[in-house]
Amino acid sequence: DQQVKQNSPSLSVQEGRISILNCDYTNSMFDYFLWYKKYPAEGPTFLISISSIKDKNEDGRFTVFLNKSAKHLSLHIVPSQPGDSAVYFCAASAGYSGGGADGLTFGKGTHLIIQP
Amino acid sequence: DVKVTQSSRYLVKRTGEKVFLECVQDMDHENMFWYRQDPGLGLRLIYFSYDVKMKEKGDIPEGYSVSREKKERFSLILESASTNQTSMYLCASSQRTRSSMGTQYFGPGTRLTVL
Numbered sequence: 001d002q003q004v005k006q007n008s009p010s011l012s013v014q015e016g017r018i019s020i021l022n023c024d025y026t027n028s029m030f031d032y033f034l035w036y037k038k039y040p041a042e043g044p045t046f047l048i049s050i051s052s053i054k055d056k057n058e059d060g061r062f063t064v065f066l067n068k069s070a071k072h073l074s075l076h077i078v079p080s081q082p083g084d085s086a087v088y089f090c091a092a093s094a095g096y097s098g099g100g101a102d103g104l105t106f107g108k109g110t111h112l113i114i115q116p
Numbered sequence: 117d118v119k120v121t122q123s124s125r126y127l128v129k130r131t132g133e134k135v136f137l138e139c140v141q142d143m144d145h146e147n148m149f150w151y152r153q154d155p156g157l158g159l160r161l162i163y164f165s166y167d168v169k170m171k172e173k174g175d176i177p178e179g180y181s182v183s184r185e186k187k188e189r190f191s192l193i194l195e196s197a198s199t200n201q202t203s204m205y206l207c208a209s210s211q212r213t214r215s216s217m218g219t220q221y222f223g224p225g226t227r228l229t230v231l
Contacts, residue, residue, distance in 0.1 A: 009156075034219060036222075041125075041224075041225065041227065042224055042225065043120070043206050043207075043208075043222035043223050043224045043225045044159070044206070044222045045222070046219055046220070046221060046222075049219060089158065089159065103161055103164060103174070104161075104220055106158045106159040106160075107158055108156060108157060108158035109158050
């Protein structure tokens, strides 16, 4: 059972326009959400995160929105640039329990293609 | 600057061989993780460790084992490699503090091919 879902395997956006990547989750215990960016043959790079006590977090061209009631988050990239072409993974955490490691549950990724 | 390194970028092994994948982090992180990434399946957690000599199974531990003898080093072992273990293997580490809330930092990955 997939707890974190990215329903669009790929997305094509024109350079300069807004890219919107979506992510849905089912586990109500998730309270921290992250986006990672991955180029081919490289490890994922942390992009931006949001805690469940917020509904928006912004960092430069990247903004993450969280709708807890809908169990939905989205990543907005404005304006989109050619270097943004990559696979984007949504990930969620149930928070630090105070004892063990804090695992992340990843979605399957969305391949973003920025067209010139 | 956060740094996670993996011993090999590309590795080719034969079925039945014992394979060691090494991961080292220099951030003094308590937690370390091994994932594999396959097309259409995303990242799947194999094993993780929250302290030296501690290990926990992830979602797909079958066919793998791990070793954490030092805080900075986490090894993934394929006892007898099989073709279905051909994959991209990713190591990650994270702090065990509430402020970081589990943000994981990844190494560059090892592309393993089992023939």
